[in-house]
Amino acid sequence: MTGADGEAESLQKLAGAAARWMSNTSGTAVECAAVLHRQRSCTVTAGSTAGTAALAASEDEHVDGPTALGSALAAPTVIGQAGARWQAYRKRLLEHGLGAALALPLELQPGSSAALVFLGPPDYGFPARILADASWFGEVASQSLKLALDVHGVIRAGDNLKQVLESRTSIDVACGVLMAQNRCSYAEAFSRLAGTSRNRNLKVRSVADGILKAMPSGAPRTRFEPPAIA
Incomplete structure (x- = not known):
């Protein structure tokens, strides 16, 4: 929220902060993609790098990723090699030089949904301890994004008035x-x-x-x- 001009910039700051936190926690370089869906509004996407931002922006086009509209997850989910559901998405990750993904849904107000997707290198897997840490981070990130969206809403209302x-x-x-x-x-x-x-x-x-x-x-x-x- 600090210094952000709008929802897109707040989401961008969150993606960058999430990537830094996960990289420090896991001990390896991890990137982060972020997606925000709101009723009667365009989908907002962001990423800690240009590549992850493009990957997030392509979710609704391909409709095969964990944050595509209609694919909302209820809990942190590791997307690895096993399982047929994410094979097309996994192929796109590998094309971008990425490996396993950890999708982390964020809890927002009704009518809004968001998720962070942590993306590790091809030879990295997210261990069980990371899942517990990610759940905690998701709670913090949810509150942060809620506050940012509320503030931006108040600012818009003030400008309109x-x-x-x-x-x-x-x-x-x-x-x-x-x-x-x-x-x-x-x-x-x-x-x-x-x-x-x-x-x-x-x-x-x-x-x-x-x-x-x-x-x-x-x-x-x-x-x-x-x-x-x-």
Whole structure:
């Protein structure tokens, strides 16, 4: 979350941190791919390297990996040589110079799902002790990602509210100008704005901005900032 501009960057930071943690824990170089699915939103993918990021981005295209939409796992899962379910995915891993994979689902709010996939070299396998450590890390990562998503949601809501307030102010000031020029009511002034908006196929805010820019003193500036915290 720290210093991230959005969900994609937060997921990228998490993938990098996860790769460093697993590499230190296992004693070998391990990479990490990350995928975030949210209702009514595009899938977000990330990776600790360019290769793992590309691998994560291709999950839904191939629909053969542990984080593809519809393949959500309920528990940490080691994807090794055995088993027919992951053979196509394993082949793609080998093509990228990778071996066994450890898929770690993250617990998020309803409507959202995410997973980390730790990717080791071809000759590496994830031992049982790593599974226990990975389960603990998954709990920490889940809380971290939950918090990041909540923060980004609040920021988006604040930005949207700011845009609404600024738009409303421009419209109200423009209506005031029309009221003074035409000696009419607010409802009549807004009706004029709306009529011009329809005739010119423009947003009401754009028509209002045009009126304000034509004023001798120019358009007044509107600023909305959160109150200072002592």
